Amino acid sequence: MPDKNVVSWNTMVDMYSKCGHVMVARLVFDMMTERDVVSWNAMITGFAHHSQNREAFAVFKQMRQDGMSPTESSYASVICSCARLSSLPQGRQIHAQTAKDGYEFRVYVGSALIDMYAKCGDVDEARRFFDTMPTKNVVSWNEMIHGYAQNGCGKRAVELFERMLRTDEKPNSVTFIAVLAACSHAGMVDKGIKILDTMEKDHGIQPLADHYTCVIDSLGRAGRLVEAEALVDKMPCIDDPVLWEVLLSACAVHGNATLAKRAAEKLFLLDPLSSAPYVLLSNIYASLGRWDDASAVRTLLNGRGVAKDRGYSWIDNKNGVRAFMVDDDLGMVNAEEQASVYGAT
Known part of the structure; x- marks a missing residue:
């Protein structure tokens, strides 16, 4: 391949990543004789976007070892990877580095940190950090409300949502998905219905299928199927x-x-x-x-x-994780015989 300037190489890395060919992007990245911070960010973001989170973390580590200083984009992407890996030790390590480099309270880095702590199950730490952020945007609020929802703290999610309504920050469609999901998981059926009713009337936001689904799930969990069917019948997105x-x-x-x-x-x-x-x-x-x-x-x-x-079962033994398939006619079939062995050595 002919030599090209850094901008052209960066464009190729970004293009291959966005087209889903992240390993080709990595080959191009490895061929580069010179890299700038955009090169590293493109590669980290590419891996993170395609859920190759260990690879994203490894590139971030290599970036620092090569003496390149991470940017807000670098930190936000690698924190997202830590969240998906549910790796609290790595997340705390990155958090400490953001504080050292002065990025801790940048809005997008801070929002990613909230999401990371919540996905790792430390919702109290997520809230402590949220409260210390000097500047918040709608993403910050959404991450904290969603963090409460995914950790089963429905009442706290609703309380934070109602606090948000008293600020200058206005909720968006994602905010309502988060708080309605929280109501569903916490059994706060009537509260969820009330919030859904306020979306268009008070906030000018047209409810989407995701919003209705949260409320129908809530009604279904409570056994209120007559009301669930009535809601379906008046929905625009059936x-x-x-x-x-x-x-x-x-x-x-x-x-x-x-x-x-x-x-x-x-x-x-x-x-x-x-x-x-x-x-x-x-x-x-x-x-x-x-x-x-x-x-x-x-x-x-x-x-x-x-x-x-067909249904599968997995058995973990000293040779790795082996899959077994349920077949309607043959019963339990050893998946190893069908070349379906996972992690065997």
Whole structure:
């Protein structure tokens, strides 16, 4: 390959990363005889964006060893990788480095740190850091509210959301997804409905399928399926398969075959190659002793040529993690015989 200037090389690294060819980007990066901070950031961000988080952390470490000073972008990307790895020791190490280099309270670095601590389960540390940030934007608030939601702290998420409403920072669509998810997980059904009702009326934000799905999930968990169906009927976004999957799962928990049939038939149209709604509807009928209906659904599944996903189990032993497949006709098949061994030595 002919020699090119650093800007051109950086462009190639960035282009290959954004096109999903991150290993090609790494080959180009390794061929560079000269690199600047943009080169390193492009490679770290490329790995982080494609969830190759250990590789992102390794490049960041190499960057520092080569005497290149990280930037706000470098830190934000590698902190995100630490969050996805749930690596609290590495996250704390990077946090200390951001403080030393003066990036700790940059908004995007700070928001990434909040997310990292929350994903690692240390929600109290996330909140302590959030409270010390001199400047916050909507991303900072969203990360903290979402951190509470994913750690089962629904009441604290709602309290922080309501505190946010008393500031100059305005919530966005992502804020409402976070707080509605928190309400669902915490069983705060009526609070979630109230928040959903305020979105367009008080904040001018049109609810999307994700917002409705959170509330339907909340109603489904509480067994309030009549209200869940009524909400579905007045929604503008009725062609979202996740919404119907959530409703069907709630029907399975509470044994509502009538609504389950409606949800399953909708999923047959929206996701015709998925076997999940057939299997779940059949299981609901079977749990209610409606064996003819259960058999009819299985016949429909086979008649439409939809392949049922096979189940797997994993056994961890001294030779690694071995997978075993459940087959409808053969029973338990050793996946090693089908060249499906994972991590064996």
